[in-house]
Amino acid sequence: MKTYLVGGAVRDALMARASDAPAAVSHADRDWVVVGATPEAMAAEGFLPVGRDFPVFLHPKTKEEYALARTERKTAPGYHGFAFHTEAGVTLEDDLARRDLTINAMAVAAEHADDPARAPLIDPHQGQRDLRERVLRHVTGAFAEDPVRILRLARFAARFPDFSVAPETLALMREMVANGEVDHLVAERVWQELARGLMEQRPSRMLEVLRDCGALQRLLPEVDRLWGVPQRAEYHPEVDTGVHLMMVLDMSARLAAPLTVRFACLCHDLGKGTTPADVLPRHIGHEERSARLLKGVCERLRVPTDCRELADVVAREHGNIHRSGDFSAGAVERLLERCDALRKPARFHEVLLACECDARGRLGLEEEPYPPRERLALALSASRSVDTAVVAARAQADGLSGQRVGERIHRARVTAVSQALGASAPEATGD
Template sequence: MQTYRVGGAVRDALLGLPVHDNDWVVVGATPEEMILGGYLPVGKDFPVFLHPRTREEYALARTERKTARGYHGFAFHTDPGVTLEEDLARRDLTINAMAQAEDGTLVDPFNGQGDLRAKMLRHVTEAFREDPVRILRVARFAARFPGFSVAPETQALMRAMVADGEVDALVPERVWQELARGLGEQRPSRMFEVLRGCGALAVLLPEVERLWGVPQRADYHPEVDTGVHLMMVLDMAARLQAPLPARFACLTHDLGKGTTPADILPRHLGHEARSVDLLLVLCERLRVPNECRELAEVVAREHGNIHRSEAFDATAVVRLLERCDAFRKPDRFVQVLLACECDARGRLGLEERPYPQRDRLLAALGAARAVSTAAIAEEGQARGLAGQAIGQRIHQARIAAVAAALAH
């Protein structure tokens, strides 16, 4: 029985990056021997165990065989005769197919260390084509390591997989999982660059794919192309360390521009409402979590008004805050404003431009939330008012508070 540290922990250690989680492979053992050693079995599809003390995952060395299309179409085989090299051969990229023995010896049968030095994302074997999730993983690693390139032969293999229909078999939950992780990486635009390059983006996110080549007014968008703008917005979200819901809102805020009638281009009248419609379809298809969907819907619908809000008087500001549900969900509104700032600064040559709309609207929200709605309701009830009449008094009090705040 031999134990090896494998995968990302080995890769990141060689890159000098922090290692947060260790994964281990055990060669020459049976499930019964692992259990006798105190390991807790947790694997559903194949034998994975938790270490009795560290709780890190230990998997028995295994091979796999393709049995059907998609992510779940595999049969796994484990027994004490499966070698470490056979286990590493089933992994996605050479930089993830290295192992380290307990004495520190590096096991690198597929030259992952060389590809780390060359900054190359390269598939290990032709078995790569059997799992379409690996296309998403390559794209995600491109976003995590933006200085790395995808090997030409790996690009060709991914294009062939898309042409063969493998991507169509991906389950929504796994697509969302990888998309969410990619959005959280150092340069999210690289994920979409790789997915576009192999044709997978058109299959998985056609609403996003169609944005490239769509022109915008150059006086507002010096980069002109909507797809280029979208990638700049995503990278700005990474730069500003936006949380996932805000990053997803950045991805989907302009979907409607892909359906703007040709006769009104490069203007995009009404694109906000079209963006919301497309967003809801996308979220249903990928089963996007409600937190992300709801915030993205607000941003898609209101980002234009938020950009123009510097010219709004107190009445218009309060109405905007109400539409954004900012009084009930102020923390979400902070993320809405962050996504809008990313949109405003995700433009060629305007990356360092300040975004005063954020501070103005946050000051207005603070003033409006300081209004004692309970006191107004109590006074209104004493005068025989109810329901809508009390709501109108609260609305007017908030307008007065915002007017005073904006005056200063």
């Protein structure tokens, strides 16, 4: 029985050494393969079985996962159609041959795991060469058997934006798409890889790679159709809506936005892809169309509730938030109410961050300030400072009830917003 450290931990250690950066790899990032063992032998050593599809075990002390070396055979389309073989005769080279990319198909013996960058490297597929040359390349033709690998490669492109995709790998991915493999992907895996890619260093690279191979059109046609759609140059110097989307996503990464915000950025302009050609480059009413299309995306991919709800607010209201500097206090208060900001202030601050990404994700405007974010945050603080119980009690003392009490509270909040923004007291009806 022999144990090896494989995959990402080895890759990252080699990259860190090449750049003279510290190689900090946590236990959670380490991937272990055991050669020459059986499930019975692992159990006898105190390992706890946890794998369902193939034997995976938890180390009795570190609780890290150890997998038996395995091969696999595709038995059906999509991600789940595989039969796994983990006999004791399966070699480390057999196991590495089934991995996705050459840079993930390297290993070192367990005794060298503390310093994998200086250990004797097992590299049968020239992964170290591809690291030096900054290339994402598939290991063998087995790559084509698992459509999730298209998503994984796109995610790695977002993580390592200076890496190119090998021409033969891109050709293989296009062939997989043409053969319908991506059509069999389950929603959970698509969302999982999409979410991870959105959180990488340059999310736009993920979309770029998925577009290049044709997978974006199959998985997210609502996003794919944005390329080639023009916008008014005075507001969008980059003009192309797809280019704008990529700039917005990269701005969300630059501003260290959470996943909820990055997903909202991805979907904020979906409606522009359905604007009638005869009204272009204007996009009147695209916000409502974006919200309708977003609903379909979220249902299809089973997007988590927090991401779905934030994206809906951003899709509907980002235009109003951009223009809110011209709003009266009454209009600002109604905007806050539509966004449910009074009940969910933390979410509203994420809405404002997504809108800042949208505003600054434009050619030549990347360094521009975004005043609506600070202004609306101030307005929200003022609105929430109103003691509604006191206002309601006074209204009831004046003989008001029901809706009239609510109107009195609304006016008190408008007044607070007006004072906070330094504006004159607005009319009750406002804009």
